[in-house]
Amino acid sequence: MPTAWVTLVLVAFVLAGSAGGVNAARDRMALSGAIRGRVDVRVAQASADRRPDVGALGISPSHIPPDRRRSVVYLDPAPRAAFDTREEPRKRMDQRNESFVPHLLAIVAGTTVDFPNNDETYHNVFSLSRAKSFDLGRYAAGKSRPVRFDRPGIVRVFCDIHSHMSAFILVFAHRYFAETDDDGRYRLDNVPPGTYTVAVWNETVHGDPPKRAVTVPDGGGDVDADFTIR
Amino acid sequence: MRLFRLVLSLAVSLAGGGGALFAQALPSGPVELGDGVVRVTGAVSVAVGEHDERAFFNYTDYEHNALRIFRVSLTGTWRPTSRLSFLTELRSEDVQRVRPYALYVRVRPWKSIPLDIQAGRIPPVFGVFARRSYGTDNPLIGYPLAYQYLTSLRPNAIPATADDLLFMRGRGWQASYPVGSTTPAPGVPLVSAYRWDTGVEAHLATRYLDVSAALTAGTLSNPRVRDDNDGRHYSGRVAWKPVVGLILGVSAASGEWLNGDLKNSLGSYASKDYRQQALGLDFEYSRDYWIVRSELIASQWNIPQLSPPLITEPLRATSGFIETRYRITPRWFGAARLDGLTFSEIRGQRRFGGALKTWDAPVSRVEAGGGIYLQRNLTLRAVVQRNWRDGGRVHKRTFVSGELAYWF
Numbered sequence: 001m002p003t004a005w006v007t008l009v010l011v012a013f014v015l016a017g018s019a020g021g022v023n024a025a026r027d028r029m030a031l032s033g034a035i036r037g038r039v040d041v042r043v044a045q046a047s048a049d050r051r052p053d054v055g056a057l058g059i060s061p062s063h064i065p066p067d068r069r070r071s072v073v074y075l076d077p078a079p080r081a082a083f084d085t086r087e088e089p090r091k092r093m094d095q096r097n098e099s100f101v102p103h104l105l106a107i108v109a110g111t112t113v114d115f116p117n118n119d120e121t122y123h124n125v126f127s128l129s130r131a132k133s134f135d136l137g138r139y140a141a142g143k144s145r146p147v148r149f150d151r152p153g154i155v156r157v158f159c160d161i162h163s164h165m166s167a168f169i170l171v172f173a174h175r176y177f178a179e180t181d182d183d184g185r186y187r188l189d190n191v192p193p194g195t196y197t198v199a200v201w202n203e204t205v206h207g208d209p210p211k212r213a214v215t216v217p218d219g220g221g222d223v224d225a226d227f228t229i230r
Numbered sequence: 231m232r233l234f235r236l237v238l239s240l241a242v243s244l245a246g247g248g249g250a251l252f253a254q255a256l257p258s259g260p261v262e263l264g265d266g267v268v269r270v271t272g273a274v275s276v277a278v279g280e281h282d283e284r285a286f287f288n289y290t291d292y293e294h295n296a297l298r299i300f301r302v303s304l305t306g307t308w309r310p311t312s313r314l315s316f317l318t319e320l321r322s323e324d325v326q327r328v329r330p331y332a333l334y335v336r337v338r339p340w341k342s343i344p345l346d347i348q349a350g351r352i353p354p355v356f357g358v359f360a361r362r363s364y365g366t367d368n369p370l371i372g373y374p375l376a377y378q379y380l381t382s383l384r385p386n387a388i389p390a391t392a393d394d395l396l397f398m399r400g401r402g403w404q405a406s407y408p409v410g411s412t413t414p415a416p417g418v419p420l421v422s423a424y425r426w427d428t429g430v431e432a433h434l435a436t437r438y439l440d441v442s443a444a445l446t447a448g449t450l451s452n453p454r455v456r457d458d459n460d461g462r463h464y465s466g467r468v469a470w471k472p473v474v475g476l477i478l479g480v481s482a483a484s485g486e487w488l489n490g491d492l493k494n495s496l497g498s499y500a501s502k503d504y505r506q507q508a509l510g511l512d513f514e515y516s517r518d519y520w521i522v523r524s525e526l527i528a529s530q531w532n533i534p535q536l537s538p539p540l541i542t543e544p545l546r547a548t549s550g551f552i553e554t555r556y557r558i559t560p561r562w563f564g565a566a567r568l569d570g571l572t573f574s575e576i577r578g579q580r581r582f583g584g585a586l587k588t589w590d591a592p593v594s595r596v597e598a599g600g601g602i603y604l605q606r607n608l609t610l611r612a613v614v615q616r617n618w619r620d621g622g623r624v625h626k627r628t629f630v631s632g633e634l635a636y637w638f
Binding site: 044045046047048049051052053054055057058059119120122126127133134135137138139140141156158163164166175183184 | 266269331345518604
């Protein structure tokens with residue numbers, strides 16, 4: 001578990017305790033800006049083939065290769081306004097063509113994620129992560145089972161039957177995070193004025209995540225922050 | 231035993247406290263080269279347990295003990311086009327020489343038809359267990375009796391009389407006969423899970439049916455790289471998948487099993503066919519946190535009737551097992567297997583007072599245990615295995631074994 005996550009959780013609790021009321025939050029939002037940019041991930045794409053299995057009697061169907069170029073950009077630490085509202089939305093991670101779709105999902109703590117099985121075979125979704133350990137068992141096509149994620153952290157999701165299936169769920173204590181789109185672009189809205197550290201999480205990065213300091217001016221407005229990951 | 235205690239204490243301490251081992255830090259995906267055209271995976275497992283130099287309940291046909299073995303394997307695929315690939319698995323056991331466990335080419339002739347042809351040292355189509363990936367698919371440490379236990383039959387040496395065979399009851403780990411090679415050597419299991427045969431096979435997969443057939447050089451109990459008797463071995467399996475989670479399969483095989491040199495030395499008996507024939511039924515059902523699997527295999531071997539007291543019937547053996555695995559928590563699982571192996575009866579003169587007796591000693595086995603996923607691809611398992619045998623030097627024996635297995 002990176003130290004950054006521990007820091008994030010601690011800061012979250014401190015700031016949540018000292019945060020002002022809803023009106024104060026609205027005042028701050030009025031002056032807020034946005035941090036936007038692009039994360040250019042220059043790594044080879046994963047193969048669509050399954051894990052080699054010499055015991056198979058034929059070619060197994062290809063699966064959707066995990067998109068390693070997807071990243072999550074977040075503020076570290078988050079501003080006070082991050083903890084003013086508590087949402088408990090629902091998200092979804094499909095099992096389709098023996099792949100988790102999406103391969104990378106960023107959520108706020110308290111979110112419930114549904115895991116529908118859209119294949120004609122069994123899947124067995126599970127995770128051994130400290131942030132959330134769960135095992136949904138084997139269930140057939142058309143069925144779905146939910147998991148609620150309450151602790152911030154990185155949750156690695158696997159299928160017990162198909163070893164080539166894996167996904168990441170990033171659980172944040174605040175709402176200042178964004179997933180990159182197909183072009184690697186992201187946008188963090190409603191960021192109050194101040195200086196922040198913007199960090200990028202990508203599955204190909206081992207060790208400390210790329211970071212840079214960004215200042216949102218008092219008058220608000222858009223601020224650019226681009227990243228390159230090799 | 232000391233090493234086993236070490237592994238066990240490691241498991242207990244990890245279960246109680248966790249630690250860095252619990253984080254998914256080990257690589258879990260294949261190594262890819264050339265944009266994924268070449269992919270390499272591997273597996274390492276080390277099983278520790280007691281020595282077994284008297285009962286030989288878990289000896290394999292490579293003379294290793296399945297409950298205390300160090301195994302390293304590397305699997306590689308080269309897929310130059312979407313319908314052509316080359317596959318191999320190189321394996322070493324107990325730091326001995328590296329063997330090509332699998333080495334074959336896979337072709338899909340028609341893009342729109344899910345028919346695949348494989349040629350080379352290929353996975354067996356008979357039954358299920360021998361095709362399973364050991365590290366991820368075997369819920370226990372030991373193997374089922376049908377796929378591992380060495381009967382007293384040998385392809386290169388045969389008994390002249392029924393008494394010769396009865397003398398070897400329960401001694402499949404080192405059988406010796408007067409005809410053929412007189413050097414004592416291990417017998418064969420019903421189906422070998424430790425060696426794959428060489429030949430060609432075809433497999434057609436549909437939503438509800440899997441059909442496969444193979445033509446190979448050896449037999450189920452004695453797979454071979456090179457044909458040694460000019461015989462052909464035919465095998466096939468049909469599996470029905472009526473609903474998701476349920477698989478019902480039926481397999482059959484027939485092949486000439488006696489070694490060519492031995493057969494040629496038999497004079498007038500050499501002109502006959504001496505075949506191993508087998509029939510198999512398999513079943514798998516899984517739901518929620520359970521998997522239940524079962525296989526039943528009946529095999530018979532024909533051998534020449536050389537001298538009285540004659541072995542008048544084909545030598546038959548039947549083996550069946552049922553195993554289950556239950557995932558108790560995301561990390562912990564429990565598993566058990568009930569297993570049996572029995573043989574047909576023959577009558578000797580000197581042995582057993584001329585009474586009917588099974589030609590090899592029937593064996594029963596119960597293996598139960600559990601394990602923990604330290605990481606998704608790092609598993610620690612411990613089992614207790616109890617064996618009963620109606621013959622041989624040792625009739626009962628309990629083994630305890632622990633294993634650490636990693637794959638990527």
